[in-house]
Amino acid sequence: MNQMKNNLRIAGTEYVGEHVFVNGRSVPIYEIHTVHGLNQIIGYAKFNNNNYGNVFYRGECKLHQSLIPSLFRGCKHTGEKTKRLNSLIHLIHADDRLEHDLKLMDASPDKQEIKIEGMLQHYGVPTRYIDVVDNHWVALWMGLHKMQGLKNIGKYYHYGKRELPLSEMLCGNMADTDTLYQYILLIAVPDERVNNADGIEIMDGMIVVDLRKALPSIFLRPHAQHGLVLRNRGGDSNNVDFYDVSNNVVGVLKIRIDRTDEWLGNGQLLTQDNLFPSPGYDYGYDLLLSRDDIFAQTEFEITRYN
Numbered sequence: 001m002n003q004m005k006n007n008l009r010i011a012g013t014e015y016v017g018e019h020v021f022v023n024g025r026s027v028p029i030y031e032i033h034t035v036h037g038l039n040q041i042i043g044y045a046k047f048n049n050n051n052y053g054n055v056f057y058r059g060e061c062k063l064h065q066s067l068i069p070s071l072f073r074g075c076k077h078t079g080e081k082t083k084r085l086n087s088l089i090h091l092i093h094a095d096d097r098l099e100h101d102l103k104l105m106d107a108s109p110d111k112q113e114i115k116i117e118g119m120l121q122h123y124g125v126p127t128r129y130i131d132v133v134d135n136h137w138v139a140l141w142m143g144l145h146k147m148q149g150l151k152n153i154g155k156y157y158h159y160g161k162r163e164l165p166l167s168e169m170l171c172g173n174m175a176d177t178d179t180l181y182q183y184i185l186l187i188a189v190p191d192e193r194v195n196n197a198d199g200i201e202i203m204d205g206m207i208v209v210d211l212r213k214a215l216p217s218i219f220l221r222p223h224a225q226h227g228l229v230l231r232n233r234g235g236d237s238n239n240v241d242f243y244d245v246s247n248n249v250v251g252v253l254k255i256r257i258d259r260t261d262e263w264l265g266n267g268q269l270l271t272q273d274n275l276f277p278s279p280g281y282d283y284g285y286d287l288l289l290s291r292d293d294i295f296a297q298t299e300f301e302i303t304r305y306n
Helices: 037-047 079-094 095-101 107-120 137-146 166-171 221-226 257-264 283-289 291-295
Strands: 011-022 028-033 055-060 130-133 144-151 156-159 181-188 200-202 206-210 227-232 249-256
Touching: 011 037, 028 037, 037 181, 037 249, 055 137, 079 107, 079 291, 095 283, 107 144, 107 200, 107 221, 130 137, 137 144, 137 181, 137 257, 144 283, 166 291, 181 206, 181 227, 181 257, 221 227, 221 283, 249 257
Parallel strands: 028 249
Antiparallel strands: 011 028, 055 130, 055 181, 130 227, 144 156, 181 249, 200 206, 206 227
C-alpha cells in the first residue's frame, strides 16, 4: 500500500502533523478547508493505491491509538469473547427464520458465518470486524455526530450533532482541540480480484465484506450507510493486537465540525432517520429485535436507537 506523503500541494488542504499509533505506525494528518480539497485528497489516496486495492473511510469524533474491533477493546486475549461470539453465530444459524431471511442457504458454510458476523457488527453487536464506508459523505456524518445513551424503558441511543462550544466562540478561543474537529481515517484494503459477486472477499490476511451485496435489502441499514466491514485473519488470532488494522491507515483527514455541518446541509439522506432506519422500515432490524431470547443466551444485544 502507498501511504500519503506529508508534502502534498493540494489547494484547500494543509499538512498539520503526524498521528502515531501505538504500534509505531505514523501517518500524515491533513486539515481540510474546502470541499474541493476534500474530494481531491481522497482521490489522490485512491489513485495512489489503485494497484493495491480500495481505500475506504471511517469517520471518527477523535483519534485513537489503535483500530481494534469493539469486541476486544480492553482485553489482552481474544479466546473467551470469541467463544461467546461463536455461540451467538451458531444460535442465529440454527434459527429457521433468520436463516431464511439472511439467505444463508445460498452461501458456502464458511461464508454463512461471515455473513452473520458482518450483519451483527453493523447492527451494533461487538464482533471481530471494523465498520467502514465507501461514501465520504457518510464518513463525515459519522464524525460530526456522536452516539449518546438514553435511559428510558431499556437502554436506547441516538446520534446528537456536535457543535462548536459557545464559550470558545464568544471568547474567540478556537483552540486546536477534539471538541472542534472530526476525523476521517483513510484505510487501504487489498483487492485480490477474486470472485466476490456475493460481496465477501476472503484473502490471506484479511476478510472484507460489502454488506450491500452480502445481505438482502430487507436489512436496510447497511444499504443506507454504504456499509462494509473488514478484519484481519490468519496469524496469532488469540492476541488482541493481531486484530489492529491501523497498519492499513494511509492518512488522516481533519475537518472543523462547523465546516462539515455547512457542507452536509439539511438533506434527508444525511439524517439518523435515514442512516439508522427504525424497525418500521428496516425489517431486518425488527427481526433481530424480536429474537431477544437468542441474544440473551450469550449476553449480547442489538443496539437500539430512538
